[in-house]
Structure formats: C-alpha cells, structure tokens
C-alpha cells in the first residue's frame with residue numbers, strides 16, 4: 001500500500017512506538033495497581049449487571065468525567081513550545097533582573113501562542129490578535145511576559161476589557177459569532193480602539209504562522225538597576241523567520257481544511273529541527289522623559305515612537321522542544337503578568353494594573369489553588385509561608401509555617417528589598433475617563449506613513465468585509481471614526497460599502 005508523505009505531527013504515534021520498542025509495560029489503575037484485563041468490566045455472567053466492586057471501572061470513569069478543566073476565558077486556542085533565552089547585549093545599566101545579568105547567560109523558557117476570541121476548537125486562521133506569552137524560569141523565580149503579536153491594545157482601561165472581549169465572543173441569545181453589531185457598536189463608541197483596529201484589519205491580522213510574527217509586551221513596565229535607578233520600558237521580540245501573513249481568502253480556505261494549521265506548523269518545524277527564534281529588544285523611557293512625553297506613555301493604545309525611543313538589542317530566544325504532553329504543559333501552563341522578578345516592576349499603565357490582579361485569579365479558578373506547584377508552572381524552588389490547600393505537591397516539610405520565627409524559616413531577601421523602588425504617589429481618587437486622549441495621531445501615521453498603497457487597499461477591503469454584515473447605523477459611525485483617522489480612509493470605506501450596495505451584494 002502507498003502511504004502518502006506525512007508530516008511530523010501525523011507520525012507522532014509511530015515515533016512513540018519506535019522510541020519504546022523494547023518496553024513491556026503493564027496497564028495499571030491511576031493508583032498504580034496492575035490490571036489483569038482492561039477489555040471488559042466485571043459483570044455477573046454475560047448479560048448480568050456490573051458490580052460496584054469493579055473499582056477498576058470506577059477509577060476509569062470517575063477520572064473520565066473530570067478530564068476537562070475550564071478553558072481560558074480568552075486565548076483558549078493555542079500551541080506551546082519550550083526553549084531558551086540568551087543574553088547577547090549588556091543592559092545592566094537599566095535593570096538588575098537576573099535574567100539579563102551577563103552576556104551569554106541562558107534561561108529556560110516556555111512559550112504559548114494563541115488566538116484571543118475563539119474557543120478551544122476554533123480554527124487557527126481567523127482574523128484576531130495572537131497571544132505570545134513567555135515564561136522565564138529564572139533563579140529568582142518565574143517571570144511571565146504575557147505579550148501579543150500587535151504592539152497596542154484596543155482599550156486602555158482594564159474596566160473595559162471584559163466588555164470589549166464580550167463583543168468578540170458569542171451573542172448571548174443567538175450564540176453566534178462574530179456578531180458584527182456588537183463589535184462595531186463598541187469600537188465606534190470607544191474610539192481609543194481605532195489604532196489597534198487599523199492594525200487588526202491590516203495584513204498582520206492573520207499571520208501565516210506563529211513562527212512568522214513579531215511579539216510585543218504591549219503594556220509599559222519599569223526597570224530598576226543595581227544603583228536603584230528607575231526607568232520605564234517596553235518589550236519587543238522580532239521574528240527571525242520573516243513576517244508572513246495570509247489573505248482573508250487563503251485563511252478561510254485553510255480553516256476549512258485544517259483547523260489546527262498554526263499548531264501543526266509549529267509542532268512540525270520543531271520536530272524537524274527547524275527551530276524558530278526571535279531577537280529580543282527593549283525601549284527605555286526615563287521618568288523625566290515620561291513626564292514630558294507628548295502622549296501618555298502608560299496608554300497601551302499607543303506605541304512609543306521608535307524615532308524617540310529606539311529599539312535596544314538584548315538577546316534572542318529559540319524554541320527547540322515540543323511539549324511532551326499537551327494538557328500538562330500547554331493547557332495547564334499559566335502565565336501571570338504579576339509574576340515579575342527583582343529588577344522588573346509594573347508601571348501605572350491602567351491595563352497592566354488590572355492584569356496584575358486578573359491572571360492569578362483566573363488560574364486559581366481554571367487550574368486550582370496550587371497551580372504554581374504544577375511542574376510546568378513551578379519555579380526552581382520556593383520557600384514561602386503558604387501551606388496546604390487542594391492537590392498540594394510541595395508543602396515545605398517541617399519548616400516553620402509562620403513569620404517571623406526563630407527557627408531558621410526563610411527570611412526577608414536583602415537584594416530584593418534594595419531593588420524595590422520608592423514610588424511617589426499623590427492625587428485625588430476619581431474615575432477619570434482617558435478614552436478621548438488623542439486617539440487618532442498614531443493610527444493616522446500608520447495609515448499615511450507606514451502602510452504601502454497595496455497594504456492600504458487590503459486594509460480597506462478587510463474593514464469592509466467586517467462592516468458589510470452590520471447595520472447601517474454602525475456603518476455610518478464606523479465611517480465617521482475612520483474618517484477621523486484619515487479622511488481618505490473614511491472616504492474609501494464609504495465608497496467600497498456603497499459599491500457593494502449598488503451591486504446588490506447579498507450577505
């Protein structure tokens with residue numbers, strides 16, 4: 001029989017059996033007791049009922065009913081891989097973070113790529129932001145940099161994040177998505193979304209591969225160096241595979257053929273030894289520059305202009321290992337923006353502030369109270385005063401469980417204390433809406449100066465393809481909002497929509 005050439009992912013089971021050729025393993029229960037016959041339950045005669053004493057069956061079925069955990073409320077569909085981060089340039093003048101302490105230093109990492117809005121089984125090749133999260137396993141504990149493939153986000157205040165996400169999820173009555181009325185209603189009412197919308201509808205809205213896209217930390221963070229000096233920073237990772245995107249038509253076709261196109265691509269590349277890599281950069285802004293900057297440096301709907309804040313090279317990372325088990329190493333991995341190591345601090349970025357709470361909270365719900373003890377999430381070591389809880393793996397033996405104590409329990413870390421910045425704060429607490437804070441300068445620059453004419457053409461087509469199914473009120477409002485970005489953009493969207501109406505295009 002002729003077997004068609006198969007990709008590495010398709011051969012996974014064959015590979016497993018080759019690697020285990022000499023194994024002779026008996027099946028056991030989950031408590032490790034050998035099972036003599038796994039093919040039949042324990043019945044009274046051939047047609048008799050099953051006995052309650054069939055503990056082997058009970059073990060199997062009760063585990064089966066608990067196989068699923070809640071999927072991520074966002075970024076549910078994704079793929080992961082492992083590798084290392086290597087420092088190539090000295091940035092110790094900015095940060096004392098151990099991960100950057102020496103040129104040549106390597107730190108193990110885990111990376112998860114994802115799309116935002118679809119559920120676990122959703123096709124990979126849809127127009128969406130892609131998540132690009134990195135977990136650094138450092139000697140100072142876990143640092144999670146939970147980035148995306150687009151440099152900005154749609155909203156800048158975390159209180160709006162759940163609402164924005166709801167507009168991309170299923171309609172609460174019809175259970176259908178996308179619901180274009182929900183999306184355009186929100187986007188046109190909150191016009192800080194315009195910058196990220198232009199990026200979202202550009203070619204970069206559908207990457208051809210997780211390997212062929214850049215990554216961005218998006219939010220503003222802060223660095224502290226060994227002298228206690230403080231600066232703000234942004235993170236960038238640039239693909240060495242070259243940027244490559246899919247047209248909407250290509251993406252739709254692929255979605256019908258292989259829903260897991262990006263997952264397969266990543267798995268196969270790594271299985272074939274074609275290890276993807278990214279160069280890692282930072283941008284730095286001093287507090288003095290931040291105070292004078294013409295736009296808010298803590299507003300994640302804006303980029304820091306490269307002309308003013310150039311990319312500073314730091315290192316590179318390489319992905320060279322596929323997960324050994326998807327559930328254990330990708331579904332159960334939890335990235336938490338609050339996991340920062342000494343030398344890296346949060347900034348007042350409002351989205352970041354909300355994220356500092358939300359990830360740990362969702363992990364306690366999605367993965368359980370002791371999610372940080374799962375192998376993929378665990379630091380090299382921890383010495384805390386937390387104890388017990390469900391599914392504890394490591395409850396720290398006989399060490400004292402209260403602080404302070406006189407019995408050699410873990411004590412305050414002097415270096416971490418020295419690196420903790422003094423944060424001067426003042427002001428009246430108030431709900432201040434920053435939604436109309438210069439929403440158009442940057443998308444205008446992007447449209448006029450960065451996008452080439454053919455890219456502008458495709459941007460308009462992509463916007464129109466999402467606008468045509470919505471109602472005329474939303475269409476009018478979207479044309480007005482895009483006209484504020486650039487009158488030409490608004491005009492062209494209007495023309496394209498009108499020509500669809502004239503040609504009686506049926507939705």
Ligand code: HEM
Nearest residue numbers: 072075112131132133146147148153158161218354358362
């Ligand atoms: C206040 C704003 C935000 C909130 C409340 C929020 C909340 C969440 C939640 C609940 C998850 C699911 C985590 C899990 O179950 O493990 C998640 C995942 C994620 N978020 Fe956010 N998010 C926010 C903004 C952002 C922004 C601005 C970015 C861009 C960098 C981002 C990037 C990601 C990524 C990449 C993941 C997937 C992590 C993974 O692969 O496991 N989020 N977010």
